[in-house]
Each structure stands twice: as structure tokens, then as C-alpha cells.
Amino acid sequence: MEISSRTKNLGTENAFVVLAEVNKRIAAGKEIISFCIGQPDFDTPKVIKDAAIKAINQGKTGYVASAGLPELREEIAKYEGKLRGIELDPDAVVVDAGAKSFITHTIMSTTDCGKGDEVIYPNPGYPIYEAQTIVNGAVPVPANILESKEFNFDLDDFKKKVSDKTKLIIINSPQNPTGGVLTKEVLEGIAEIAIENDLWVFSDEIYSNILFEGKHESIAAIDGMKERTIIATGVSKTFAMTGWRIGYAINEKLAKSFSTWVTNITACAGHPNQYAAVAALRDAEKEAEEMTASFKRRRDLIVKELNDIPGFNCLKPKGTFYAYPNVTKACKNTGIKDSEELRKKILEEVGVAVLSDIHFGAKIPEEGEHLRFSFATSDENIEKGTEKIREFIKKNSK
């Protein structure tokens, strides 16, 4: 018996690989300060937990329609429509166990396996975009996100990625791992390309509420884009609900296909959890705002601390809870080969866990070396962890 080659070659979220390294050290009694994990460090608000407990006690524990509870789909259409300033139809909404599954559902619904269909996706970016493109028999085409453009695409470069095989563009804003936000001009440029070439756009907006400046701009709100945009988002990050596994996608034309994929794969998202999501969208706005305010304060703290490390240069993230400092000079000054070697050294020598740029796609040589810090952690950890790195860099600089 053999394991299929596509499974053997399946990409993954390297955050989980690093997490295993970290846990091994913790089990061996080492003290580790971790900036790895991509989830809020807050507990789910009580009003949400109470709604789930009530649903469980009322016996709402069986299968439900694959597209999701009508009550939840209505609430999603209202909430997400208001956030983007557009009308959304509840029938266009499909719910599943996390926004992540819609990356797969979308690639499967818009490309054919083995035909050379191409998917453009951001690099650096969430690694699942590339992994799912490959495993589903499509061709991954990375489009660079540039630090010099405050973590945006260069539109001329982006245009060159489009061919007559392109079927789908994936974008993510606010963005993992850079904390960047795509500008209105870039969104309009991508919209123009999508319309001109008749392409789908998967818009991963999971961090749409963790935004520190201005209002969230969705490509779906641009004229002619709603019909070709799959808005993918959910309650994981906004409401500290990562483990509840409720995400959703919104697109009128694809809703039926998505719902068939959900029937095939998960049947439906957890029934009581869907009531929790209704409560989140309806009744937890204040708690969500407080969490975002707290991430903003920590953003300011970590950017100040990182920029105080010799050879680190960190742009201010505009959203998410990720900082993505450029550490090229720190590598040079310490004689460390690259970001990945630096990551390993600071884990081994000072017990601080971070991710490096290679965990988010192929290296762009002219962009230099980067590390990713999740600042969904305490002020104390931010201060202690960055101080340890500062001491390490100072001690090892030539």
C-alpha cells in the first residue's frame, strides 16, 4: 500500500511545524516566548458562549442544511454587507467549518484538474493558497507583495501574471503575514484586470475587522465586481472564535456549488456553533472593538520595540496581528545567512519563537530577509521577547 504522491507533496502551514518544535522545547522544560500563533489570545466573549450553551441545551445538535442555518446566513448578509457598503443576499452565503475550507471549495469550483488552469496568489501569503492550488491540479502563479509599496502588488508586474490560462485571482487584505492592506488603487487595478479577462477573485477578508486605520475596502464593492468576487471571511479572528470553526463565503453564482462541496466534505458546520456565530454578529460588536483596540495598542508597542533592535526595520502593520520586520541588516551584521537561520538561532539561543518569510512562499531575493511576529500576546511577552532578541543581536554583531 502506498500513500499518494499528491499527499506526500501536500504543502502545509509551517506555523504548525514550528509549533511542534516549540512544544518539544516546552516539554523539555525550556521557557519559550512565542510569537508564532495566528489567533487572538482572548477568550470568546460570554454572550457568544451563552448562545452556544443555550443551543446545546435546546438539543440543536443534529445535521443542518449544508449552506448553513437560514438565521445565520441572514445575519451574515446583513453584517458583512454593512461593513462593505453593499447589498448581500442571504442566498449567496454558504457557511462551513472555517473560512479556510473555501480556499479549497473555490479552487475546486473555478479550475479543472490537470488542464493547466492557473491561479494567481500573493507571495508572501497564506501558504494554503499555493498548497491547495497544486493538490487540486491547477498551476500556482505567485504575484509579489512588495515592502517598497507598503506591502502591495506592483500592478504592472501583476498584469504580467495573467495568461489565457488564468481562472482565479486570490487576494488577502488585511494581509497575513505582512499586516499590509491593499490600497484602493491596487484593488481597482485588480478589478480592472479581473473584468477585462473575465476572472474570478477570491478575496480573503478574514482580518477585515482587525484594521487600525480607515475603513475596510472590499474589492466586491467596486462596480462590476460583486458577481465575480468570492468574499471569504468568518468569526475566527474578529470574535476570538478560531476553535469554533465557523467561516463563510459569499457569491451568488457559486453558492450552490459551495454548498454541494460542503455536503460532500463536511456535511455542515457545527450546529450549535452556528448559533454562537449568530450571537457574535448580532451582539458582540463592543467586545470585538475592544479586542481590536487592544491589538492596535500592542501593534504600537511591538513596532517600537522591533525598530529598537539593531538591523531590524518594521513597517507599521495597518491591520491583522502580524508584524513583518525586515531583518536583512541584522543578518548581515551578525554573519547569519538568512531569516530562517536567524529564526532558528533565536529559538535555540534565547528561547523566542517566530516564523520566517520562507514559511509564506518562495523568497523574493530583492526584498531581503523577514520574520513574522504575531502580536496576539501580552505586553509583557512583547517586551521580554524583543529584549531577548535585541541582546542576542547586540552580542553577535561584528
Ligand SMILES: Cc1ncc(COP(=O)(O)O)c(C=O)c1O
Ligand atoms: C489569511 C487567512 N485566511 C484564512 C485563515 C483561516 O481562517 P479560519 O479560521 O476561518 O479557517 C487564516 C488563519 O490563520 C488566515 O491567516
